[in-house]
Amino acid sequence: xxxxxxxxxxxxxxxxxxxxxxxxxxxxxxxxxxxxxxxxxxxxxxxxxxxxxxxxxxxxxxxxxxxxxxxxxxxxxxxxxxxxxxxxxxxxxxxxxxxxxxxxxxxxxxxxxxxxxxxxxxxxxxxxxxxxxxxxxxxxxxxxxxxxxxxxxxxxxxxxxxxxxxxxxxxxxxxxxxxxxxxxxxxxxxxxxxxxxxxxxxxxxxxxxxxxxxxxxxxxxxxxxxxxxxxxxxxxxxxxxxxxxxxxxxxxxxxxxxxxxxxxxxxxxxxxxxxxxxxxxxxxxxxxxxxxxxxxxxxxxxxxxxxxxxxxxxxxxxxxxxxxxxxxxxxxxxxxxxxxxxxxxxxxxxxxxxxxxxxxxxxxxxxxxxxxxxxxxxxxxxxxxxxxxxxxxxxxxxxxxxxxxxxxxxxxxxxxxxxxxxxxxxxxxxxxxxxxxxxxxxxxxxxxxxxxxxxxxxxxxxxxxxxxxx
Ligand SMILES: Nc1ncnc2c1ncn2[C@@H]1O[C@H](COP(=O)(O)OP(=O)(O)OP(=O)(O)O)[C@@H](O)[C@H]1O
Ligand SMILES: [Mg+2]
Numbered sequence: 432x433x434x435x436x437x438x439x440x441x442x443x444x445x446x447x448x449x450x451x452x453x454x455x456x457x458x459x460x461x462x463x464x465x466x467x468x469x470x471x472x473x474x475x476x477x478x479x480x481x482x483x484x485x486x487x488x489x490x491x492x493x494x495x496x497x498x499x500x501x502x503x504x505x506x507x508x509x510x511x512x513x514x515x516x517x518x519x520x521x522x523x524x525x526x527x528x529x530x531x532x533x534x535x536x537x538x539x540x541x542x543x544x545x546x547x548x549x550x551x552x553x554x555x556x557x558x559x560x561x562x563x564x565x566x567x568x569x570x571x572x573x574x575x576x577x578x579x580x581x582x583x584x585x586x587x588x589x590x591x592x593x594x595x596x597x598x599x600x601x602x603x604x605x606x607x608x609x610x611x612x613x614x615x616x617x618x619x620x621x622x623x624x625x626x627x628x629x630x631x632x633x634x635x636x637x638x639x640x641x642x643x644x645x646x647x648x649x650x651x652x653x654x655x656x657x658x659x660x661x662x663x664x665x666x667x668x669x670x671x672x673x674x675x676x677x678x679x680x681x682x683x684x685x686x687x688x689x690x691x692x693x694x695x696x697x698x699x700x701x702x703x704x705x706x707x708x709x710x711x712x713x714x715x716x717x718x719x720x721x722x723x724x725x726x727x728x729x730x731x732x733x734x735x736x737x738x739x740x741x742x743x744x745x746x747x748x749x750x751x752x753x754x755x756x757x758x759x760x761x762x763x764x765x766x767x768x769x770x771x772x773x774x775x776x777x778x779x780x781x782x783x784x785x786x787x788x789x790x791x792x793x794x795x796x797x798x799x800x801x802x803x804x805x806x807x808x809x810x811x812x813x814x815x816x817x818x819x820x821x822x823x824x825x826x827x828x829x830x831x832x833x834x835x836x837x838x839x840x841x842x843x844x845x846x847x848x849x850x851x852x853x854x855x856x857x858x859x860x861x862x863x864x865x866x867x868x869x870x871x872x873x874x875x876x877x878x879x880x881x882x883x884x885x886x887x888x889x890x891x892x893x894x895x896x897x898x899x900x901x
Pocket of ligand 1: 593595622626743744841843848
């Protein structure tokens with residue numbers, strides 16, 4: 432404690448001196464403290480700095496680590512993206528490859544099937560005519576067509592694989608004869624040689640002829656699948672050729688029928704070949720064996736046809752097989768000699784191989800002797816045994832084959848051969864028209880049809896019987 436007296440200057444001076452020493456002490460003390468404090472502070476600051484440097488190092492390391500991690504993540508993502516892209520590319524390539532493999536497999540299969548078809552086609556072709564034509568498939572609606580025709584319009588095919596036996600002449604004469612009876616007849620020429628067509632055209636235009644127009648012909652019918660819409664009645668009426676409108680009626684008061692025909696010419700042979708190849712290579716949607724049957728079944732109804740007469744070619748072509756598939760009755764004209772009997776047997780075998788499959792309702796209705804040596808329609812006695820052996824040969828293959836018509840044959844006559852140069856012999860030769868030969872055969876055939884329930888045109892047979900006995 433400083434006791435200051437302000438009573439004298441000494442007192443004051445003593446007081447000041449005391450205060451000064453106090454102040455010095457305090458000052459010393461404060462100086463020491465400050466130094467200590469400063470030291471502590473400096474130490475603390477150093478400590479802080481160290482820690483902060485440490486912290487900084489840690490956070491810098493963390494930062495770097497984070498940066499590195501981010502970079503690594505980027506690289507990783509980029510790698511993943513590139514791998515994903517690679518994978519997608521591979522997937523796409525895999526799909527492309529799978530597609531290519533599928534296409535290749537399909538084309539290999541298609542090639543194998545095509546080569547099998549070609550191989551089969553070759554086998555079938557090698558196996559002969561009947562094997563070629565009797566092969567399946569046989570769509571049911573097509574096979575039903577001949578049956579449809581049987582109930583609507585008797586269709587008579589005149590066929591023999593032996594050539595030159597008088598088939599075409601027989602068809603033109605019979606067609607004309609039936610027309611004189613008042614029947615509407617459609618004669619169908621299936622032979623590209625066109626013998627029947629020639630006779631019809633001669634009858635139509637005379638020996639000077641006429642150019643072929645847009646006539647309805649066999650190649651039009653056989654060359655494409657049948658479609659009813661293609662043949663409306665009016666068009667059919669115009670397209671079908673009427674051989675002649677000048678047919679003398681057989682009986683006064685009974686007008687003649689219409690005699691029209693489906694023409695043929697050499698162009699059919701190309702069409703036949705093209706269709707045959709396409710068919711055997713399975714390239715057709717329809718069964719070309721039934722094109723004629725489909726057409727005739729429609730045409731007969733639209734044109735009011737009573738009988739269809741088919742002139743078959745002497746070979747197993749598309750035309751022939753269409754005739755077989757469209758007909759209700761088969762008549763086999765043959766020359767009456769031993770080689771011809773042999774040919775009938777061969778034909779009977781071919782018929783037995785194909786007809787029951789293609790057209791189960793077709794009946795081998797009879798054998799007609801042509802170019803016989805007699806003068807009447809009766810078969811000459813010396814030919815009887817050949818007729819029997821011909822009949823036997825046919826029945827050997829077809830047990831229910833119709834008979835050899837011994838009472839209705841066609842002799843070889845000059846009337847026929849000469850009149851054939853002018854047109855249809857039956858219409859050209861009055862002698863032939865008034866004679867009994869064609870009439871007897873015509874009626875004999877109608878009798879044969881009657882056995883199947885086909886009605887003979889009323890009242891006419893009696894006249895013919897008169898004519899034939901006259
Ligand atoms: N009864 C007959 N009398 C005389 N000549 C006939 C007789 N029948 C046909 N002919 C003549 O014989 C030839 C052949 O006749 P046709 O053309 O009718 O036979 P085809 O069997 O149809 O022949 P292809 O097999 O070539 O078709 C013709 O010249 C024809 O005029
Ligand atoms: Mg002929």
